[in-house]
């Protein structure tokens with residue numbers, strides 16, 4: 019056991035150190051959706067409401083249109099329609115896109131990740 | 144500590160380490176997919192569950208003998224009152240989803256009894272507040288109950304965007320709440336009452352006005368039916384317990400982490416027992432006072448911040464009441480005071496004739512209480528209680544004293560930002576350092592409290608997955 023600890027200490031000292039750690043940035047759209055959206059939305063095509071409305075069938079859907087969900091007035095009256103560009107704009111900064119919406123969300127993803135997530139979500143739906 | 148497991152892992156780690164060392168390069172740590180999460184609060188548990196879901200090996204290490212951190216149900220007391228996080232907001236999407244998925248039943252909290260006022264040594268019935276002689280407010284303000292005064296801030300709230308509360312441009316005009324409220328025309332008496340029971344600062348002088356705008360803006364948005372808050376029927380701690388139960392690998396309980404070190408390709412976490420655990424990444428989802436105690440060799444800028452961010456002070460005395468003695472005198476049962484007692488929240492224990500009565504003291508008034516030994520502190524608060532309600536002496540028994548600032552694994556209730564501080568501190572404190580990632584309530588963007596903790600765990604899991612994917 020003692021030998022083992024000593025080897026470990028030595029090997030640690032040998033590992034070279036740099037501050038920058040390479041970022042793989044290869045998360046899939048599905049992973050990104052799971053981490054960043056799935057707690058508040060479902061992928062259902064039916065009115066399966068969580069804190070947010072379901073995102074199934076999102077492509078070409080008018081904003082604020084799922085039956086039975088209590089949207090903010092801002093989203094309901096936005097006359098937005100969901101497509102890759104509108105979805106990416108919404109996620110990049112929901113407050114600027116549609117002021118006074120109720121999503122209360124600050125996007126932790128990079129622009130590329132947001133794009134990848136959007137492609138996956140719209141393809142999925 | 145499961146020492147066999149640890150030893151086997153150590154051996155594995157050492158061989159891999161030697162291989163990396165001998166190859167002389169920066170070869171990636173072999174399995175490359177192991178993360179350690181230090182602390183089993185909501186943020187750490189949420190991060191751990193996401194990482195496990197995507198096939199990462201996760202080891203959660205918890206200092207205490209219980210999970211949940213700042214969620215702490217006092218299960219030994221009748222009514223199981225909450226010593227920590229109380230209510231789940233109606234818009235807490237992540238918390239509510241986790242409770243739903245893990246079948247942790249929720250309910251609307253039993254109603255807290257109506258609150259009367261004890262101001263300037265005078266007891267004032269809630270219906271008499273506006274006309275009471277002891278109400279120190281000028282005419283236009285007299286009908287506003289003390290607990291609602293801060294809400295007047297929303298008339299001038301500049302925070303229109305979720306992340307604006309730490310926006311450097313807006314922060315340039317941030318001031319202390321004391322001078323800010325005064326400049327906005329709040330009467331001195333109102334400022335004094337706001338300061339008496341302010342959950343978002345220890346004193347108004349060191350509290351950021353912008354941080355008060357943030358909180359008030361949230362409450363303002365949550366109007367109407369959205370105010371329907373929830374709690375876990377059997378205690379909020381059932382939620383982190385259920386989350387912990389989902390983990391593939393049992394949590395190492397009772398194992399305070401004392402140091403975290405890293406090379407370019409690996410991290411090593413040292414426990415108080417002297418044992419070490421190696422991984423490819425570490426998440427530190429800890430309140431800052433607990434983080435300060437861990438040796439981490441952080442950049443100087445971050446270390447300085449760790450020292451300067453303040454934490455909210457709360458002392459609670461949880462009492463059990465046998466009978467509603469206040470009814471005879473016509474009082475409501477709860478109190479809002481401007482003296483040592485702070486606020487007293489009383490609520491029925493469902494299915495019984497008893498009540499939980501919690502004395503909730505916050506801010507700098509806690510300093511003297513935190514310095515006393517436990518018996519003296521309980522005695523001090525009890526005497527103040529009996530002065531306010533002499534009948535309480537017979538009908539009330541002390542259940543438990545909770546002093547969050549004295550708890551080495553919390554060090555306070557939540558992060559407080561000094562005037563202007565959030566402009567730089569918030570981003571700096573959540574920035575990863577190599578393979579070490581930070582989470583916890585204080586690093587959240589959109590939410591505070593329990594939902595903020597969950598939100599921050601998501602972000603940290605994302606960062607770790609980017610690194611290790």
Ligand SMILES: Cc1cc2nc3c(=O)[nH]c(=O)nc-3n(C[C@H](O)[C@H](O)[C@H](O)COP(=O)(O)OP(=O)(O)OC[C@H]3O[C@@H](n4cnc5c(N)ncnc54)[C@H](O)[C@@H]3O)c2cc1C
Pocket residue numbers: 181182183184185186187204205206207210211212213214226227228229230231232398399400401428429430433434437457547551552553555556557582583584585591592593594596
């Ligand atoms: C009195 C009180 C009332 C509150 N009321 C509300 C409310 O009504 N609504 C709301 O939303 N929020 C409320 N909150 C806030 C909410 O409880 C917290 O924001 C949330 O639980 C924080 O979670 P966290 O994961 O960020 O941190 P924590 O829960 O503090 O988790 C950190 C974990 O790390 C562990 N740890 C610390 N040091 C070490 C170490 N060296 N080694 C290993 N482990 C360590 C701790 O034991 C703990 O388990 C309240 C909090 C308190 C204290």
